[in-house]
Amino acid sequence: MRKVIIIASCIVTVLLGIYAALAPGETLQARNTALTKCHELITRRLEQRDSLLERHLDIKSSLNYYLRAHHVDDEGYDMIADYNAWNDSIIASLKAYDNICIKNSFRPLHHSNIPKPYYVVALGGYWGEDGWHKGLPPFHQGTIVDSTGVYQGSLNNDFLPDGHGVMMSSDGCYFEGEWASGERHGFGFRVHPFHDIQVGTWLKNRYKGERLRFTPERIYGIDISRHQHEKRGKRLPFDWHHLRIVDLGRHNQKNVQGDADYPVSFVYIKATEGTTITNRFFLSDYNAAHKYGYHVGAYHFYSTKSSAKEQAKHFLKTAHFNRGDFPPVFDVEPTDHQIEILGGADKLLSEMRVWLNEVEHHLGIRPILYVNQNFVERYLSKAPDLKKGYQIWIARYSEYQPGIRLCIWQLSSTGRVKGITGDVDINVFNGYADQWQEFLSEGVIP
Secondary structure, eight states, rough: OGSSSSSSSSHHHHHHHHHHHOOOTSOOHHHHHHHHHHHHHHHHHHHHHHHHHHHHHHHHHHHHHHHOOOOOTTTHHHHHHHHHHHHHHHHHHHHHHHHHHSSTOOOOOOOOOOOSOOOOOEEEEEETTTTEEOOOOGGGEEEEEEEEEEEEEEOOSSOOOEEEEEEEEEEEEEEEEEETTTTTEEEEEOOOOSSSOEEEEEEEEEEEBBOOBBBBTTTTEEEEOGGGEEETEEEEEGGGGEEEEEEOOOSOOBBBBBOOOOOOOOEEEEETTTEEEEEEEEEEEHHHHTTTEEEEEEEEEOOSOOOHHHHHHHHHHSOOOOOOOOOOOOEEOOHHHHHOOOHHHHHHHHHHHHHHHHHHHHHSOEEEEEEEEHHHHHTTGGOOHHHHSSSSEEEEOOBBOOOOOOOOEEEEEEEEEEEEEEEEEEESSSHHHHHHHHHHHHOOOO
């Protein structure tokens, strides 16, 4: 399928033929007219090339993000690495297009190395190398070409994609993975120009998300507040020396390889809320976490009842920040009603920028933005500077990872940690050991 793609549109040789065929006696005006048409055509083709190159470079950005945060043990990694190599070859070919176009021969670029035998399925039959055949092609493998695009792969008896296959849609989307009765169903990945890559599970043509494999190789952490210290009027101490994650939570089935038994690699502690609320356990938890060797960070819970600037001052005055600590976190999760009372989404986004800028200016590091999946879909899409300019920590309690470029995923609020009584928020860092070490060296408070 990948090799079927025409890297660049053919230069229409008819015009060139007209120019070349002009007899010596033809007028100079006719020659110039033909030459002008050739140059116009080449210019259009180069503009198309530039647009196509931009699309593949954007795809490259999404692929780099995926490969950076994943490991060869993750489902589909090999397929995506293979696609990345193919995308690199397309980029290289497009970059070389200038040199090819200026040759006198103006030979068109056309790659059509289709594995044979190949089949184009339509109207109850297929085209093979030796002509038209009725029924299904051998091994139920074939190519379907229609207005939606080109599919190549396994087919069922109704000539529908079924099994493993590849689809290049007419709008430029690429999908590779499993199909069932003409719909994407099972594991697969989808690449669309100027959109993030979608890797994971598809059910009846709908993308559900990436289903991570939770293993000891991943990096886990927790976030805590006063609620883990108080229950029914009693104070509950932590056994900081023996903290260990033993359950990822009850919300949805998690793809846990073996039994959950993971060390706690980082701890985020709530420091403040609004302009008046302070977590009275923050300082003791902060000191204890440092004492026992955990990576520590502080977060602020945003309130719509006071100005973001005053809230930033309250947070900076109350929380503690040492060199090597994790970036501060801005926890934003107001209800739709609260946003409406505040003045709408634009007002909220404006206030968010105020808090983020104030804290970054004071600490010299860009904060992490904590939001939930609903907030991303309803509001964050209106602020690409926030969505793409900040590391995202997202709360989503589905079994599927959020479809967004993120730093940390809060996958449950009902996890269990040895050494802490009751439910605890469980988080996973988006990456493996190499990315974790990079974050510890470059992503912490200087």
